[in-house]
Amino acid sequence: MLVYICEGEETEIKEWFKTINIVGVPLNEQELLNAIYSGSFVTKAKEQFSNSNSPKINVWSDYVSGSANRQDYLHTALEWVAARNSQSVEQYMSMHRNDTDINEIKTYFETIIDWIDATFKETTSEMRGLEWGRLYEKFHTNGYNTDEIWKRVEELLADDFVTNNRGVFEYVLGGEEDKSLLNIRVFDERTKKAAYQKQTNEAQENEHSNCPYCAMSDNANKTKIWKLADMDADHVTAWSKGGTTDRTNCEMLCKSHNQAKGNR
Numbered sequence: 001m002l003v004y005i006c007e008g009e010e011t012e013i014k015e016w017f018k019t020i021n022i023v024g025v026p027l028n029e030q031e032l033l034n035a036i037y038s039g040s041f042v043t044k045a046k047e048q049f050s051n052s053n054s055p056k057i058n059v060w061s062d063y064v065s066g067s068a069n070r071q072d073y074l075h076t077a078l079e080w081v082a083a084r085n086s087q088s089v090e091q092y093m094s095m096h097r098n099d100t101d102i103n104e105i106k107t108y109f110e111t112i113i114d115w116i117d118a119t120f121k122e123t124t125s126e127m128r129g130l131e132w133g134r135l136y137e138k139f140h141t142n143g144y145n146t147d148e149i150w151k152r153v154e155e156l157l158a159d160d161f162v163t164n165n166r167g168v169f170e171y172v173l174g175g176e177e178d179k180s181l182l183n184i185r186v187f188d189e190r191t192k193k194a195a196y197q198k199q200t201n202e203a204q205e206n207e208h209s210n211c212p213y214c215a216m217s218d219n220a221n222k223t224k225i226w227k228l229a230d231m232d233a234d235h236v237t238a239w240s241k242g243g244t245t246d247r248t249n250c251e252m253l254c255k256s257h258n259q260a261k262g263n264r
Contacts, residue, residue, distance in 0.1 A: 030075035037093040049074035065129035080133030187233040213257040232258040
C-alpha cells in the first residue's frame with residue numbers, strides 16, 4: 001500500500017489529490033474538499049449530511065440533487081451557507097475547519113427546506129436541484145397564499161408554451177414578472193415569414209408601413225416598408241394574457257415598436 005504525505009498550500013494539496021486520484025473512481029469536488037479540509041468540522045458535517053440511512057434524505061431528495069454517499073447534500077448545504085456569507089465553499093470550509101459546532105450550516109439548510117415545504121403544497125421532479133438557497137434569500141420575506149401559488153405552478157407546468165418548467169417556481173415566487181424564466185415558445189420562421197408577407201402585401205396596397213404601429217404614426221416611418229430582418233414577431237394578445245403562439249396571434253413589428261410594446 002502506498003501512503004502519500006502531502007505538504008504545501010491548500011490549493012497545491014487539492015491539485016495533488018486530483019493527480020493521485022486518476023486511477024479508480026474519481027473524487028468529485030466535495031470529496032476532494034473533504035480530504036483537503038479534513039478535521040472536526042468535516043466529520044460533524046458528514047454525520048449530518050452524508051448518512052444515506054437518515055430519514056431526512058427522503059425529504060431533502062425532493063429539492064436537492066445527487067447522493068448522500070457522494071457528498072452532494074453536504075455540498076449543497078455548504079453552497080447555500082457560503083453564498084449567504086459571500087464566500088466560496090472552500091473559503092467557508094477553510095474558516096470552519098476546526099469547528100466542532102455545525103449549527104450554522106445545519107440550521108440554515110433546514111430553514112430553507114422548511115420554507116420550501118411551507119410555500120409549495122406538493123413536490124415535482126422539476127423542483128430537484130433548483131437554486132433554493134438563492135431563492136430563499138430573495139423571496140423568503142414575502143407572504144404567499146399556498147393554494148394560489150400551487151394552482152399557478154400546476155397551470156404553468158401544464159402550459160405547452162412554457163418550455164422551461166424549472167423556471168416556473170422562481171417565476172411565481174417573483175410575482176410572475178420575469179417571463180424570460182419560462183422560455184415561452186417563440187414563433188417559428190414559417191409563421192413569421194407568412195405574417196410578414198401578409199402585412200407587407202396589405203401595406204403596399206394601402207400605402208402605409210408594414211409595421212402596424214409605424215402605420216399609425218405621423219413621422220417618416222408612416223409609409224416605411226421594413227425588411228423581415230428588421231422586424232420581430234410579436235403576440236397580438238400577450239401570452240401572459242392568454243394569447244397563443246400560433247399564426248392567428250402573430251404580427252410583425254419593427255424592432256423599436258416591439259421593444260416598446262413589451263407586455264401591454
